[in-house]
Amino acid sequence: MQITKQPPVKTTLEPSNHPYLSGPWAPLHEEVDVAELEVIEGEVPADIDGIYLRNTENPVHQPLGRHHPFDGDAMVHQVSISRGKVSYRNRFIRTHCFTQEQIADGSLWGGLMDPPGTSKRPGFGAHGGLKDTGSTDIIVHAGVAYATFYQCGEAWMMDPETLDNLGKAPWGPIDGVSAHPKVDEETGELMFFNYSKHAPYMHYGVVDRAGKLVHYVPIPLPGPRLPHDMAITKNWSILNDMPLFWDAELLKRDLHAARIHEGLPTRFALIPRHGQPEEIRWFEADPTYVLHWTNAYEVKGEEGDEVVLEGYHQSKPMPDPLEEAGQYSHMMAYVDEHSFQSRLHRWRFNLTTGETTEERLSDRIVEFGMINPDYLMKPSRYLWSTTTRPGWFLFNGYVKHDTETGEEQVFELPEGVYASESPMVPRKGAASEDDGYLVTFLIDENTGTSELAILDAGDVTKGPICRLKLPHKISSGVHSCWVERGMLGSK
Template sequence: MQITRQPPVKTTLQPSNHPYLSGAWTPVHEEVDVDELEVIEGEIPADIDGIYLRNTENPVHQPLGRHHPFDGDGMVHQVSISGGKASYRNRFIRTHCFNQEQIAGEALWGGLMDPHGTSRRPGFGAHEGLKDTGSTDIIVHAGTALATFYQCGEAWQMDPVTLENLGKASWGPIDGVSAHPKVDEETGELMFFNYSKYAPFMHYGVVGRSGQLEHYVPIPLPGPRLPHDMAITKNWSILNDMPLFWDENLLERNIHAARIHDGVPTRFALIPRRGQPEDIRWFEASPTYVLHWTNAYEVSGSEGDEVVLEGYYQDKPMPDPLEEAGEYSHMMAYVDEHSFQSRLHRWRFNLKTGETTEERLSDRIVEFGMINPAYLMKKSRYIWSTTSKPGWFLFNGYVRHDTQTGEEQVHELPDGVYASESPMVPRKSSSSEAVRQQSREDDGYLVTFLINENTATSELAILDASDIAKGPICRAALPHKISSGVHATWVEHAQLSRDAEFRKNQQAA
C-alpha cells in the first residue's frame, strides 16, 4: 500500500466528547492517495469495474455554537475497482465557505441548531445563515461528480476519477440545488429541485447531458416547506409537500423549528419531466415525512394508469426527545430512525381517478435504501436497506427486501462496526447485452465502507447482493479510520467512458 499525502488543511477542531464529533463520527483531516488497497479477506471480484464515492460530514474548525452532525465540511472518499484491484483517495469539497474558513483559520458560520445571528458572515440555504458544505449527497452526471447540500446550496463539481475540485456548476439557479437530484442515464438528463422561504417556495429543473439548464419552473406551495428527496419515472418527476415544516409563528422571529402540522395531509406533485406548473397532478396521502425514496415507475392496467412510488414512511416524524442523551436529547432523536420510525412503504397514484392508495412493505425499521440501478424507473423487486443502532445515526447492518414475496435477508454487523450507504453494483458480464439483460435483478454486489471502533480502522467491504446474510465476501484495509456520514453512489467506468466520448463529440461539432 503506497500512500501519497496531500498538503494538510488548517484545522482548529479540538478533541470532544460530543456524540457526533467522536467515535465513528471522529473527523479525519488528512487527504491521501493509495495506489492499491491491501486485501485482508477474500478477493475483490473481477466482475466489478467502477467507482464508489461516499460523502461525509467532516468538520475542520471548532464550532461557533452547538454542533449538529449535518454541519460538517464535505469530504468525498473514493474507491476505484477494476481487474480485481482497488485504489483509494479522499478530498475535501472546496466550497467557497470551506476556502474562506481556510483563509480565516477559524469557523465563520454557525450550525443548524444555533440561533440566528451566530454566523459571522451571510450564510446560505433555505434556512439562511448556514455554511454551504456540499456534504450531503453525491451523484455523477455527464461524467462529473456533483456534491450537494440538503438545505439547497450550490452543486459542487469534482472529477470522479481524480477527485479534483472543479468549482460550482454553472447551471445552478439562484435558489440553489437541493440534495438528491436524479439522473436518467438513458437520456443523460438530470432532474433537480430546490426550496426556500420565499414564494413560490419550490422550483424544479432539468439539466441536459451537455451540462446546460434546459428547463426550470416554479412549483407553487402554500408556504415554506422542508422536502428532502425527489423521484423520477420515464415521464414524470415526483415532488412533495409534507406536513413537517417550520413553525410559521417562530419563523417570523428567525427561529427555525420544524414541527408536524396536524390536519395537513401529505401531497405529491407529479409533473411531466418538462412540464409547466399548470401540468402538475396533485395527489393527497396520509400525513408523514419521508427522507428518501428508493424507486418510482409507471404501470398500466385495466383499472387505469398508475405511478408507483416506494420509500421510507415515518410513523413518528416528530419523535420524543431521547432524555438519556441530556443536552443532545432533541438532536439525537431527530437523527435516530428508531425514534422517527421509518419503514418501507409504497404509494400508488391512479392517473385516471386521482386517487392514492398505500401499503406497508415491511415492519422493520430501516432507511437509506438502494436498488439495482438497471431497474431505476422500472418495476423492481429487491431493495437493499440499512439498519441502524437504536438512538444513533449509525448503520449497523443490511436488509434485502423481496417486495414480491415479503422475504427479508438480514446481515448484522458486529458490535462497534458501522457501515456506509451501500450501492448495489450489478455484476459486470462479458456476455452479450441480450444475455446481460436477462440476468437476475439481485445478481451483483453491495459496496461499502466499514468503520471499526474496536480496532480504530476502516475497510472497503463487498457483499454478495443475492446473499447478504453471509456477510462480506471481501475486505480491504483503508489507510485511515474515516468519519461516518450520509450518502454514497456508484458509477461504472464504462459510463464514464461514454460520457467522455459524448463530450469529445460535442466539442468537435
C-alpha cells in the same frame, strides 16, 4: 501500502466528547492517495468495474455554537475497482465557505441548531444562515461528480476519477440545488429541485447531458416547506409537500424549528419531465415525512394508468426527545430512525381516478435503501436497506427485501462496526435482478480502523466476501453512489 499524502488543511477543531464529533463520527482531516489497497480477506471480484464515492461530514474548525452532525465540511472518499484491483483517494470539497474559513483560520458560520446571529457572515441555503458544505449527497452526471447540500447549495463539482475540485455548477439557479438530484442515464438528463422561504417556495429543473439548464419552473406551495428527496419515472418527476416544516410563528423571529402540522395531508406533485406548473397533478396521502425514495415507475392498473412510488414512510416524524442523551436529546432523536420510525412503503397514484393508495412493505425500521440501478424507473423486486443502531445515526447491518414475496434476508455487523450507504452493483453479465454486490466502507471502533467491504447482494447473510484495508479511519456520513467505468467517458 504506498500512501501519498496531500498538504494538510488548517484546523482549529479541539478534542470533544460530542456524540457526533467522536467515535465513528470523529472527523478526518488527512487527504491521501493509495495506488492499491491491501486485501485483508477474500478476493476482489473481477466482474465489476467502476468507482464508489462516499460523501462524509468532517468539521475542520471549532464550532461557533452547538454542533449538529450535518454541519460538517464535506470530504469525498473514492475507491476505483477494476480487474480485481482497488485504489483509494479522499479529498475535501473546496466550497466557497470551506475556502473562506481556511483563510480566516476559524469558523465563520453557525450550525443547524444555533440561534440567529451566530454566524459571522450571511449564510446560505433555504435556512438562510448556514454554511454551504456540499456534504449531503454525491451523484455523477455526464462524467462529473456533484456534491449537494440538503438545505440547497451551489452543487459542487469534482472529477470522479481524480477528485479534483472543479468549482460550482455553472447551471445552478439562485435558490441553489437541493440534495438528491436524479439522473436518467438513457436520456442523459439530470432532474433537480430547490426550496426556499420566499414564494413560490419550490422550483424544479432539468439539466441536459451537456450540462446546460434546459428547463426551470416554479412549483407553487402554500408556504416554506422542507422536502428532502424527489423521484423520477420515464415521463414524470415527483415532488412533495409534507406536513413537517418550520413553525410559521417562530420563523417570523428567524427561528427554524420543524413541527408536524396536524390536519395537513401529505401531497405529491407529479409534473411531466419538461412540464409547466399548470400541468402538475396533485395527489394527497396520509400525513407523514419521507427522507428518501427508492424507486418510482409507471404501470397499467386495473382502473387506469398508475405511477408507483416507493420509499420510507415515517410513523412519527416529530419524535419524542431521547432523554437519556441529556443536552443532545432532541438532536439525537431527529437523526434516529428508531425514534421517527421509518419503514419501507409504497404509494400508488391513479392517473385516471386521481386516487392514492398506500401499503406498507416491511415492518422493520430501515432506511437508506438501494436498488439495482438497471431497474431505476422500472418495476423492481429487490431492495437493500440499512439498519441502524437504536438511538444513533449509525448503520449496523442490511436487509434484503423481496417485495414480491415479503421475504427478507438480514445481516448484522459485529458490535462496534458501522457501514456506509451501500450501492448495489450489478455483476457483469448478471443473470437476475439481485445478481451483484453491495459496496461499502466499514468503520471499526474496536480496532480504530476502516475497510472497504464487498458483499454478495444475492445473499447478504454471508456478510463481506472481500475486505480491504483503508489507510485511515474515516468518519461516518450520509450518502454515496456507484458509477460504472463506461459512464465516465461521457464527460
